[in-house]
Amino acid sequence: MEQILTYFVQYALACWETFVEMAPYICLGFLTAGILHIFVTPHTITRYLGKGRIKSVIYAAFIGIPLPLCSCGVVPAAAGLKKQGANTGAAMSFLIATPETGVDSLAVTYALLDPIMTIFRPIAAFLTAITAGIAENFLGRSYQDLPIETPIDRTCKVDGCCNGENCEPEVHRRHHTLGEKLYAGLRYGFGEILDDxxxxxxxxVAIAGVITVVIPENLLKTYLYGGVHSMLLMLVIGIPFYICATASTPIxxxxxxxxxxPGAALVFLLAGPATNAATISVVYGMFRQRTTAIYLGSIAICSxxxxxxxxxxxIWLNIPASAIVGSAAEILPYWLxxxxxxxxxxxxxxxxxxPWYRRYTHQDHKHCDEHSCSCSH
Structure with a gap:
């Protein structure tokens, strides 16, 4: 019993230390995500994705990299881009680049890993996304240049006060103060994105704690020290595993x-957030067999x-990755x-x-109504 208690304390401390290291950076990520949501217009996102086998794919990857959406959350966004005129390659590029990175996950990467991985991770996501998108536009059967004819949703992001259609663009941009826009961005970043x-x-964080305390160091060194076999093993683990880019970083x-x-860890960081069983089935439903094969094949080969x-x-830099992991977190004072x-x-x-409390109280109301009893909820 005492040994179990000791393990539990070690596990709790490992989880807390990881959480403390990443907290300031993930808060910065949520803040940036909210600002991007408010100040980047839907028209900017959609106008560049309809034409060009290569150009549209590159634009889609650039747009997707900073957005903090997980592999399931990005599917409806990609479907919306497709409906608004984005070609299939551009939609696929967006579908891969977006969940593999994001301003929140990059901030946490800097906190928990190191500057090398922080720089290499978005570059790897970008290369993977454009490889898949270009392959789709040249090898797939569905490419065509499409004008963006579907109306773009220009509804005010601050409070929905207008639909943007009967509002002059100049007026639409200026009918809320900078303070109101920043507040709306905070609500979105620390509300909707955090909820997701x-x-x-x-x-x-919990899985990272298990790896730190329970799994023997020699076990992972034996099988995942590097080489193609390590990458393939992480690929098998990462593809069906549902986890977002931010949550995959502490692991x-x-x-x-x-x-x-670090290469094997990168495979997990790329394949884990970009794919899972649910996303694969949705991609198959949206784009069918050939595109799904290009989607999975590009992620696997590039990763x-x-x-x-x-x-x-x-190796070339002569830097042991384990020696500098988490070093960036030491920059900030511990109290912060x-x-x-x-x-x-x-x-x-x-x-x-x-949400749990609301469901609970709603069920209580329903129970009272069904039994015609008086209650003071």
Whole structure:
């Protein structure tokens, strides 16, 4: 019993230390995500994705990389782009680039991993996305240049006060103050975006804690020290596994500290967020068999090749990845990290508990109505 208690304390401390390291950076990521949502117009997102086998794919990857959407959340967004005139290759590029990175996940990558991975990760996502998109536009059967004819949703993002259709663009841009827009961005970043990933973020930290405390270091060093076999094994683990880019980062950090090669960890960071069983089935339903094969094949081939390249980069620089993982977090004072962790934990608990409480109280109301009893809820 005492040994179990010791393991539990070690596990809780490992989870808390990981959470403290990442909290300030993920808060910065949520802030940036909210600002992007408010100030980047839908017209900007859609106008460049309809024409050009290559140009549209590159634009889609650039647009997708900073957006904080998970692999399931990005599917309706990609479908919306397709309906608004984006060609299939551009939609696929967006579908891959967006969940593999995001301003929130890049901030956490800097906190928990190192500057090399922080730079290499979005580059790898960009290359994977444009490879898949260009392959689709040249090898698929569905490419055609399409004018954007579907009306774009120009509804005011601040408070929905107008639909943007009967509002002059100049007026539409100026009928809210900068303060109102920033407040709306904060609500979106620390509200809707946080709600989308709250559960998966905590699951990612929990899995990282298990890897840190339970899994023997020699076990992972034996099988995932580097090479093609390590990349393929991480690919098998990552493709069906549902996890967002932010939540996958603490897991990757824990793996590297246990001796896993940075290239193998990169494969997990690329394949895990971009794919899962649910997303694959939706992609098949949207684009059918050939496009789904290009989608999975591009992710698999690019992830493995880029993982091997990253391992060679660390060897060339003569830097052991496990020695510098988490070093960026030391830049911030500890009191700031603790404050951010407490603040973020409060928001995460609110995000998880409030919906549960509402369902619970709703069921209580329903129970009272069915039995015609008097209650004071």
């Amino acid at each position: 990933i709250a559960k998966w973020l905590l699951i990612g 990757a950090a824990a793996l590297i500290l246990k001796g896993v090669s 493995v090749l880029l993982g091997l390249l990253l391992d060679r980069l660390y 990290s603790i404050t951010a962790a407490i603040f973020l934990l409060g928001l995460l608990l609110k995000s998880l508990l409030v």
